[in-house]
Amino acid sequence: MVRRVLVANRGEIALRIIRACRELAVESVAVFSDADRHAPHVLAADRAVHVGAAPAVESYLAIERILDAARASGADAVHPGYGFLSESATFADACRRAGLIFVGPPADAIGRMGSKIEARRVAAGAGAPIVPGETPSDQSDRAVRAAIERVGLPALVKASAGGGGKGMRRVGDVRDIDEAIQAARREARAAFGDGMLYVERLVERPHHVEVQIFADGYGHAVHLFERECSLQRRHQKIIEETPSPLLNPALRARMTSAAVAIARAAGYRNAGTIEFLVEADAAAFYFLEMNTRLQVEHPITEQLTGIDLVRAQLLVASGEPLPWSQDDITARGHSIEARVYAEDPGQRFLPQAGRLLRYREPRRPGVRVDAGVVEGSEIPVYYDPMIAKVIASAETRALAIARLAAALREFTIEGIRTNIPFLTTLLDLPAFHDGSIDTSYIDREWDALAATISYAPASRAPSTPEVGPAIDNSQSAVSFDPWGPSSLVRSGARASTPQAAPPPVRRQHTTSAQTLAAPMPATVIKVHVKAGDVVKKGDTILVLEAMKMELPIRAPGDARIAAVCCREGDLVQADTTLVELA
Structure with missing residues (x-):
């Protein structure tokens, strides 16, 4: 069994991994940037190591700094969480060469399936249907434009290394092609360090359904059913649920079998997700991509099956076989998750940054909240604006939806605006209740939706990020439980003080223009x-x-x-x- 795990991430997923480590009596090591010095994940871990300035490229995406932190802390394994370096074959291989266990798939599987282009080839070879598209060998803007013209409009320009809608642009007008290519490439390079693009024909009004798979090093591969992820904005999932209300038993069997076949063909190990587009009438499905990591929405699968996926990740990474067979995995009831973001729906979901002046999570039976913040936490400008995930489970879909809506209405967040009013609006929609919402629904119906959202004013206060001393939790007494009432008390911290990031530019001009x-x-x-x-x-x-x-x-x-x-x-x-x- 691994002895000490460095968690190469931040926020709620870092806390989730730390919790799994606690239950296995495995020590945890947090890493943190200047912006996260006092973050809950730093206080919850057994040890914590500063890895750089606030921008992710200087901290959470800096491979050598992460490896240095692992060496300094004596970690023997690294869990990447999701986002940041979680789907970097270079990072996985660097961990291997450094003698560290990477809690995830092998580097070659990440490279093969993390590339959306190569993943399409693997899926086709495994017999799964794929969306028509083209990958130009010449990656110039002119060649990508020509590929779009051959595939036909409407089309999607997508980053080969992409995920979560980043590095993706929809093109519906020939006049928008050049700007879409350049924007997709810039965003892909910023998010993934890889500007390679490919083109797919746009499947009109599809459902997005994904299958959770898990494989070990002994030839075993299983699925843990599907998740419906069609409620999206800007290709970012907002609400996910399981089981999918769209699938019938026959289609579910075909899709889960295809997912396991793809995992086997890829030589995969550990947790992963196979994503599909499903036509609105459920007549056909197409392989979309594989996420070679744990998903943000993994809690609903855990709630549906009663299986701890992070614990299983650590066991398989330690060389143990899967702790269950396919016949052992059963589904019970229904589970649904909403992502609470720091963003203003009234301003087209403009991201928000600032301090949480008041933060009270809902506490009721059947509700789970995974969060990486507490009252007083700063939501920085440098990272994804997700505050928390609220998961509700019940014996039926209708009860799970009602339970989630009630929990969201009880969730108190002050200091910044959030998307909670928008989430409750979505949960009330007849189209959501009958399971007919597709991936383009929010963009298509935005004007009508916006008119029905009720906003509460957000109190604001000026906030200046603090940069305090680095923390060595192995030398300190900690009384902090991120899954209980917020209490941040620490004594005996030791450390050195790195330089703070330069203050933001604020140029004000008096002018009549x-x-x-x-x-x-x-x-x-x-x-x-x-x-x-x-x-x-x-x-x-x-x-x-x-x-x-x-x-x-x-x-x-x-x-x-x-x-x-x-x-x-x-x-x-x-x-x-x-x-x-x-």
Whole structure:
């Protein structure tokens, strides 16, 4: 059995892994950036190691710093969680070469199935149907454009290394092709360090259904049923449930069998997910991609089957066989999860950053909350804006939905806006209750949905991130339970103090000209104009990045650029003037 696991992640998934380690009497090591110095996962672990500045590329995505932390802490295994380095074959191989156990699939399987292009080949070889598409060997923008024209519109431009909707753009008009290619490539490079793209024909109004698989090193591979993930926004899942209300027993058997066949063909080991698109009439399904890691929505599978997936990950990584056979895995009742994000639905889901002035999780039978924050926590601009996952389980789908809606209405979060009003609106929809919602529903019906959402005002307070001393939990007494009432008390911390990140740029200008301001704290990643340029309504003037998503700032009308008040790479605060228009 592994002895000490370094958790190469942050937030709720880091806490989830730490909990599994506790139950197995395995020591845990947290890593943290400047922005996460006082985060709950840092306080919950047995040890904690500082790995760099707040930007993920300087901390959670810095392979050598993660490996140095593993060596310094004496860890013998690394669990990557999800996101960050979890689907990096380079990282998995680096762990192997460093003598560390990687809690996940082998590096070659990650490389094979983490590449959406190669995964399509493996799936086809295993007999699974795939979406028509093309992967240009020439990766120039011109060649990708030609591939789109051959596949036909509407099409999707997708990152080969992508996931979670990042590095993906829908193209429905020939005039949008070039911008879609460039935006997808930029986002893919920023999120995954790989700008390779491929093109797929857009399947109109599909359902997104995925199958949880698990394999060990002894030739055993099983499925743990499916998850319905069609409620999405910007290709990001919002609400997931299991079982899928769309599938009948025959289709479920075909899809789960296909998923296990793909896992075997890939030489897979540990937990993974095979994602499919299913036509609205359930007449056909297509392989979409494989996620070579634990999924965000894994709790609903745990609630449905009674199986601890993270514990099983640690056992299989330690060289043990799967603790159950296919016949041992049964489903009971229904489970549904909602992702609570720091974002403002009233402003087209603009990500929010700031301090949680009040935070009270719902506590009721049949409800589980996986979170990585407590009252007083900062939601930083550098990472994904998810605050928590609320999971409700019951004997029927209708009862599970009602239980989740009640829990969300009891969830108190003050200091920033969240998507909770939007989530409760979705749960009340007749189209959701009858199981007919497809992946494009929210985008298609947004105007009607927006008119029905009731917003509560969010109290706000200025907040300045603190940078305190690094923490060595092995030398400190900790009284903190992330699954109980929030109590952050620590004594005996020892450490050194790294340099804080430079403060954000905040340039304010007094002018009579019309100005474009930053809607939230963000990084300026691209400036398309200079003083004196003439722009037309709708032209992209610059692009911001916040919480791993790109936000184009467009001209509100025909104008001339009077001044550009920011530079590429600047970190700007909300309301900072970016551009002045004459």
